[in-house]
Amino acid sequence: MTKNFNFIEKLRETGLRPTKQRVKICEVLFNRDKTFHFTINDLVKKISEELNEKISLATVYNTVHALQKKGYLKEISINSDKSYFDTNTTTHHHFYDEDTHQLIDCDENEIENVNVKNNITGKKINSVEVLVRVASDNQNQN
Amino acid sequence: MTKNFNFIEKLRETGLRPTKQRVKICEVLFNRDKTFHFTINDLVKKISEELNEKISLATVYNTVHALQKKGYLKEISINSDKSYFDTNTTTHHHFYDEDTHQLIDCDENEIENVNVKNNITGKKINSVEVLVRVASDNQNQN
DNA sequence: ATTATAAATTATAATTATTCTAAACTGTTG
DNA sequence: CAACAGTTTAGAATAATTATAATTTATAAT
Ligand SMILES: [Mn+2]
Ligand SMILES: [Mn+2]
Ligand SMILES: [Zn+2]
Ligand SMILES: [Zn+2]
Numbered sequence: 522m523t524k525n526f527n528f529i530e531k532l533r534e535t536g537l538r539p540t541k542q543r544v545k546i547c548e549v550l551f552n553r554d555k556t557f558h559f560t561i562n563d564l565v566k567k568i569s570e571e572l573n574e575k576i577s578l579a580t581v582y583n584t585v586h587a588l589q590k591k592g593y594l595k596e597i598s599i600n601s602d603k604s605y606f607d608t609n610t611t612t613h614h615h616f617y618d619e620d621t622h623q624l625i626d627c628d629e630n631e632i633e634n635v636n637v638k639n640n641i642t643g644k645k646i647n648s649v650e651v652l653v654r655v656a657s658d659n660q661n662q663n
Numbered sequence: 664m665t666k667n668f669n670f671i672e673k674l675r676e677t678g679l680r681p682t683k684q685r686v687k688i689c690e691v692l693f694n695r696d697k698t699f700h701f702t703i704n705d706l707v708k709k710i711s712e713e714l715n716e717k718i719s720l721a722t723v724y725n726t727v728h729a730l731q732k733k734g735y736l737k738e739i740s741i742n743s744d745k746s747y748f749d750t751n752t753t754t755h756h757h758f759y760d761e762d763t764h765q766l767i768d769c770d771e772n773e774i775e776n777v778n779v780k781n782n783i784t785g786k787k788i789n790s791v792e793v794l795v796r797v798a799s800d801n802q803n804q805n
Numbered sequence: 806a807t808t809a810t811a812a813a814t815t816a817t818a819a820t821t822a823t824t825c826t827a828a829a830c831t832g833t834t835g
Numbered sequence: 836c837a838a839c840a841g842t843t844t845a846g847a848a849t850a851a852t853t854a855t856a857a858t859t860t861a862t863a864a865t
Contacts, residue, residue, distance in 0.1 A: 538861060540813060561851080577815045582852070584813095601738075601746040602823080603851070616783055631781045635793055639773045641758055644797035651777055651793050655786035680832065682842065703822080719844045724823070744852080745822070 535591045542576045546584045550594070556609040558597070558624035561585065564606075597624065599652070614651040627653070677733045684718045688726045692736070698751040700739070700766035703727065706748075739766065741794070756793040769795070 528547035529539040537543060549567050550557060559567070561581060568576055585606060588594045597605040599617050605624055614627035635649050670689035671681040679685060691709050692699060701709070703723060710718055727748060730736045739747040741759050747766055756769035777791050 538812065540861075542814070579816080579853085580814055596743075598740045598743045601740050601743055604743040616786075618783070618786065619789065625783065627779075628781070632777060632779055635774060635777055637769075637774055637795055639770070640795075641760070641767065641797055643800060644758075644760065644762075645800045647761065647796040647798055649793060649795050651791060653779055653782075653791050654789040655783055656789055658785060658787045680841065682832075684843070721824085721845080722843055725842080 535593075537587055537591065542580050543584050543587075545572055545574060545576065546581065547588075548572070550588070550608055553608075556607065556626050558605055558607050558626075560603050560605055562603075599624065612648045612650060614653070616653045616655055619654055619656040627651070673735075677735075679729055679733065684722050685726050685729075687714055687716060687718065688723065689730075690714070692730070692750055695750075698749065698768050700747055700749050700768075702745050702747055704745075741766065754790045754792060756795070758795045758797055761796055761798040769793070 528544050528551070532539040532543055532547065545568065546564070549564065549571055561578075564585065565576075565578065565581055568574065568581070585594060589596055589606065592610055593608075595607045595610045597607050597615070599605055607624070609626055614632050616625040616627060617623075618625065632651055632653075635651060637646060637649055640646055670686050670693070674681040674685055674689065687710065688706070691706065691713055703720075706727070707718075707720065707723055710716065710723070727736060731738055731748065734752055735750075737749040737752045739749050739757070741747055749766070751768055756774050758767040758769060759765075760767065774793055774795075777793060779788060779791055782788055
């Protein structure tokens with residue numbers, strides 16, 4: 522109740538109508554203490570698990586994109602067949618576990634500032650992000 | 664002629680039969696002095712421009728994946744709707760121009776070594792790569 | 806509260822990149 | 836020159852995403 526009210530306000534403040542579906546999606550996304558990295562499919566699964574509702578796929582896409590446009594979600598590209606989203610919207614680095622296909626945030630102090638010495642003329646740098654691909658130690662690929 | 668002969672050898676060495684199509688694709692990919700970053704669509708376009716042949720889409724996909732598996736091409740994920748490939752197969756960093764959707768290699772000395780201080784337990788680091796997103800200076804997005 | 810209006814949700818169709826299939830074709834080997 | 840495995844190909848299938856258009860809902864005005 523109190524939780525939902527938070528999201529209703531938050532959505533309203535950013536010009537998104539607090540519809541039943543948007544509030545429920547916000548609950549699933551933001552009512553957690555750790556950063557949430559997910560695909561649309563992950564999210565749809567969580568919605569039907571954690572809540573008992575079925576929100577249409579189109580609405581899930583629409584809402585995730587709306588939240589992204591308002592700066593509440595960040596999109597991340599790891600492999601080309603699926604989009605990942607991230608509730609941590611700051612510029613930050615990731616580990617990607619190639620065994621489990623899980624994204625994990627790097628802590629602030631795990632990678633020191635990446636210094637880009639020369640930029641492309643006439644362009645401004647929007648973000649500098651590192652992707653560390655990791656996999657099981659005992660795995661030989663030929 | 665001499666050029667093609669190179670690729671015939673190269674392909675044969677890696678256990679790929681030097682078919683007409685594969686040799687032509689190699690020509691388009693590797694007969695250039697600069698690194699080539701491309702999508703499958705870019706490649707298909709180049710093939711019909713630079714050569715006058717039509718190679719079927721399935722063969723282009725098959726060949727690119729075969730070359731990738733053999734280590735002659737590297738796949739890069741920038742956005743989730745398309746795959747990029749890269750003739751530079753070393754671990755290296757990129758600029759991504761969000762205006763033109765072009766990938767550009769960072770020079771060795773443009774970004775100093777990224778030091779990952781803590782890795783995930785039981786995992787080994789496969790690669791550490793930086794993506795620098797750039798865009799036109801005079802562009803305001805709201 | 807009722808109504809009017811614009812915005813959102815939904816089922817479903819369309820699109821797009823990619824992969825699969827199975828038949829026709831070609832390179833290699835004996 | 837066969838024979839056989841590997842390759843190419845057109846087209847079908849798949850999977851993520853986006854578009855459509857009718858229905859429903861949220862909010863503002865009455
Ligand atoms: Mn992929
Ligand atoms: Mn796709
Ligand atoms: Zn993250
Ligand atoms: Zn490159």
